[in-house]
Amino acid sequence: MHIGFLGLGNMGGPMARNLLKAGHQLSVFDLSPAALASLVEAGAQQAASPAAVAQAGVEVIISMLPAAAHVRQVYLGEDGLLSRVPANVLLIDCSTIDPMTAREVAAAAASKGNPMLDAPVSGGTGGAAAGTLTFMVGGKEADFRQAEPILAAMGKNIVHCGDSGNGQVAKVANNLLLGISMIGAAEAMSLGVALGMDAKVLAGVINSSSGRCWSSEIYNPFPEVVENSPASRGYSGGFGADLMLKDLGLASEAAKQTRQPIILGAVAQQLYQAFSLQGNGALDFSAIIKLYRQEH
C-alpha cells in the first residue's frame, strides 16, 4: 500500500521504518533534513511538504507530531493537508493531543470527505522500534477496520475506543491514572523501606494484594526491585518525566474544559513540574521517587 507519513522524530521515525519493513511504499515529510534523509536511505520517497504528501497518490496518511498546535497547522493550516488531500484518503493521527482538538480536526476532515482516526500510542521509543506499540483508536468502526492491518505493522495491541476523539480520551485517562499510581507506588515503597522493610519483600506483598498496580509490579520505582526497570539502571531510558508532565497537562486541560475535578491528578502534575524545575525532566518518570528519598 502507498502510505504518507508526517513526522519522523523519535517515535515517528521507527514507526515509519516498520511500515517499510512490512512492504508498504512510503512518502514521507519532516522539517528535519536529517530525519528525512535517514528514512529515504531506508527506502522511503521524500516529499517537500505536507501538501506534497497529500498529492503523492497515497491511500492513507499517518501523522506523528509533538503537540496540538502542530496537528492544527499540518491539517488545518494554509496549504495544509486538508486543503490538498483527495477525498476518501484515510487520515490517522498518532500524536498525543487533547480530545477536543482531535475531534475538531476529524470533523473538518469529514467535511472534506476524508475519514479520520485519532490513534495515540503507548509503549515509548522501545515499543516504536520493536513494533510492539499499543494504539488507542477513536473513530468510525469501518475506518478502524481499514486501519487495523496497517497499524498492526507498528504495534501489537490495537484497541478501538469508540467514536472520534476517544483514542485521546483513553490515553489521557490511562496516563492520568498512571501518573497518580506511580507517585503512589513511590510513596508506599519509600514509606515501607523507611519503616524498616526490605524493598523486594514489600513489593512482593503489594503485588499479591490490593495495592498492586502496573507501577508497583512492572515498573517499580524503587531501585533493584524489578530487573531491567529504569529504576534499576539509574532512571535512564523509559518514559521521560517531562512526557508524563505533558500528558498530565493534557488531562488537567481536558478536566478544565469539562468542568471535572481531578484532585490527585493536579497534585501529580505539579509534583512533576517541581521535579522538572529541579532539572530532572529527562529522567524516566519513575524517578519521581527521588522527591521522597534522601540522596545517598
Added chain:
Amino acid sequence: MHIGFLGLGNMGGPMARNLLKAGHQLSVFDLSPAALASLVEAGAQQAASPAAVAQAGVEVIISMLPAAAHVRQVYLGEDGLLSRVPANVLLIDCSTIDPMTAREVAAAAASKGNPMLDAPVSGGTGGAAAGTLTFMVGGKEADFRQAEPILAAMGKNIVHCGDSGNGQVAKVANNLLLGISMIGAAEAMSLGVALGMDAKVLAGVINSSSGRCWSSEIYNPFPEVVENSPASRGYSGGFGADLMLKDLGLASEAAKQTRQPIILGAVAQQLYQAFSLQGNGALDFSAIIKLYRQEH
C-alpha cells in the same frame, strides 16, 4: 490445639469460628456478652478476662482489636496478658495498628519470654467468614512457621514480611497505595466518561495498559463496570470509607514518625475525611468517586 482468642467483633468473631471448625479448642474473651455468648454456643470456652485467657493452658493466643490503644491495654495494662501469660506461649496480634506500637509490644513480650507476631489481615468481613483472608506477618522465621498452619485455618494467603512490625508496615504501605490508586481510578474513570467515553470500554483499555491497578480491574469504582463490585450495588458492603480513613491515618502517623513525606497519601486521607464528614463513612471506600460526579 488449645488457642486463646481475644476480640470477637466483626472480624474476630468469624475468624474464631473458623478455628473451631478446624478442630481447635478455644478459650475466648470479649467485652460484649453477646459476642461471647455467640462463640460459646459455637463451642468455645468463655474466659472472664484477658488474664484468664492467659492462664487457661493455651499454647497460642490470638488477638483482633480495634486500635493501638486497645492492644496496649490488653497486652501491657495492669493485669494484662503479659503479666499473666506463661513463657513460650506464642502471641499473634491480628489488629491493624502502627508498626511502632507493634514492635514495642513484641519487645515487651520477648522480654517475658514470649514469642510474638504481628499479623494484620486484608480481605474484610467477607474474607473473615469465608476463611480466605490474607495475613501479613512480622516476626521471627521460626515463630512464623509455627503460626502458619493455625493462620491457614482462617486465610489462604499467609505472607512472611520480615522482622517484628513488618506485617504492619506491609499493610500500611499496601493500603496507602490502595487509597491513592482508588482515588486515581475514580478521577480517571470520571474524566474519561465526562469526555464522552463508555465506562466499560475505558476500563478495558486501562486494564490492558499501564494505568491498570487492582482498583481499576477488580474493584472499579464506576457503577456497572465490574459485576458484583460495591460500585454495582450502591456502594454497600465491602471495605468502609471510614476504615480506609483509619488506615490512611496510620500511614500519615508512621510517615510523621519517620520524617517521610507522603504527599498524595495526605491528600487522599483528607479527601476521605471530607467524604466522611459529609456522612458517607459507612459506604464502601470506592464511593469516593461521588466527589467527582454530579448526583443523578
Added chain:
Amino acid sequence: MHIGFLGLGNMGGPMARNLLKAGHQLSVFDLSPAALASLVEAGAQQAASPAAVAQAGVEVIISMLPAAAHVRQVYLGEDGLLSRVPANVLLIDCSTIDPMTAREVAAAAASKGNPMLDAPVSGGTGGAAAGTLTFMVGGKEADFRQAEPILAAMGKNIVHCGDSGNGQVAKVANNLLLGISMIGAAEAMSLGVALGMDAKVLAGVINSSSGRCWSSEIYNPFPEVVENSPASRGYSGGFGADLMLKDLGLASEAAKQTRQPIILGAVAQQLYQAFSLQGNGALDFSAIIKLYRQEH
C-alpha cells in the same frame, strides 16, 4: 472626551455609566440589545459593531469582555478593532485574561500604531457600580499617565504594574494567593471551632498574629465573624466561586506555560471545581468553607 466602550455586562455596564456621569461622551457596543438600550437611555451613542466604535471618532476605546477568546475576536478578528481603528487611539482592555494573550494583542496593536494597556480590575460588581474598583495596569508609563484620569472615573486605586501584560500578571498572582488563603482561612477557622474555640475570638487572635490575611480579616468565611460579609448573609453576592475558579484556571494555565509549579494553587483550583460540580458555583467564593463543615 469621546470614548468607545465594548462589553456592557455586569461589570462593563456600570463602568460605562460612571464614565457618562463623569461627563464623557460614549460610543458603545454589546451583543445584547437590552444591555445596549440601557446605556443609550443613560446617554450613550449606540454603535453597530466593534468596527463602528473604532470609526466613531473616539480618542480612547475601553473593552470589558468575558474571556481571552472574546478579546482575540474583538481585537484581532476579521473586521475587528485593529483592522479599523485609526492610529494613536489608546486601547484599554479591562478583561481578565492570561498575560500571554494580553501581550500578543498589545503587540499587534503597537504594530498598527495603537498604544494599548491591559487593565484588569478587582472589586466586583459592587465596586463597578460605586466607582471604587482597583485597576492593575500593564503597559508604557506614558500611556498609563494618559489613561489614569479616565480610569479614575471608575475606580479609586489605579496601579501601574510595569510593561504590557503585567496588569494581568498582578491580577492572576493576587487571585492565586487569594484563592489559597481563603481556603486556608476556611480550614483554620473550621478546625479551631471544631476544637472548641469561639469563632470571633479565634478570628481576633489570628488577625493580630501571623495568620492574618485579607480572607481572615475583611472577608472571613465563617458566619457572623465579619458583619455584612457574604458569610454573614448566606454567601450571596460577593465574588462568585465560579469566578474564582476561572481565575485559578488562568493561574494554572500561566504556570504551565512558564513551567512553574503551583502546588497549593492547583489543589485550590480543583477544590473549587469539585465545589462547583456540587452545584455551588454561584455562591460567594468564601462558601468553600462548606467543604469543611457539616450542614446544620
Added chain:
Amino acid sequence: MHIGFLGLGNMGGPMARNLLKAGHQLSVFDLSPAALASLVEAGAQQAASPAAVAQAGVEVIISMLPAAAHVRQVYLGEDGLLSRVPANVLLIDCSTIDPMTAREVAAAAASKGNPMLDAPVSGGTGGAAAGTLTFMVGGKEADFRQAEPILAAMGKNIVHCGDSGNGQVAKVANNLLLGISMIGAAEAMSLGVALGMDAKVLAGVINSSSGRCWSSEIYNPFPEVVENSPASRGYSGGFGADLMLKDLGLASEAAKQTRQPIILGAVAQQLYQAFSLQGNGALDFSAIIKLYRQEH
C-alpha cells in the same frame, strides 16, 4: 514574686531572664547543666528537679518544654510536678502542644487544686529575648488576670482565648493558616516573577489588594522584597522550617482527632516534610519558596 521556671532552652532561657530583669525571684530547673548555670549566673536559684521547684515556696510555675511527651512527664510523671506542688500554686505551660493534652493536664491539675493555663507563644527567639512575645492563653478568666502581669514581663501581646486548651487551639489554627499562606505567597511571587513582573512591584500590588497576608507583607519569601526579612539574608534566623513542620503536625493530629479535614494544611505539612528531607529543616520557613525556583 517567687516564680518557678522549667525548661531553659532557646525560648525558655531568655524568657526566664526577662522575669529576673522585671525583679522576680526565680527557682529554675533544666536537664542541661549549662543552661542551668547560665541562669544561676543571672541571679536565679537552681533546683534539683521539677519536684524541687514545686516545693521551693513558689507562687507560680512556668514551663517551656519541647513537646507533649515532656509536658506529660514533667506534670503527670512519677515524682512529677502535680504530685508535689502545693494547692493553689498557679501553673502556666508555655509549650506548644496539642489541645487535648493541654486539657488533660489542666484537668489533672484542677483535681489537685491547682489552677492551670496553657499559654503558647509566637514571636520566636527574637521575641523571647526582646520580651515582645505574643501569648495565647487558655483557662479561667480569673487565672488569666493573675497571670497577665507576669506574662507582660516577657511579651507585649497577651490574649485570652477562652477556656482551657484554647491557647493551644489558637496557636495551632493560626500557624496552620500561616503555613498555608506562606506557601501561597511563595507560589504567587514565583509565578508572577516567572511571568515577567518585578518582585517588589508585585508585592506592592498584592499588599494593597485581596491577596494581602502577613506572609506577603511582613515576611515576604522572595529575596530583597522586605528589608531585614529572612529572605533578604539567605533564610537564616527566623522561624525554622522544622518548627513549622512540627506545628503543622500538631494541626493534622488535632484535625484527625476531631475528624475535621484540612486539605491544604495536609499538603503544606508534606511539602515542609519533603523540604526537610532535602536537608533544609534549619532554614527559615519562608525558604519553602526554594521548591518553586531554580537555584541561580
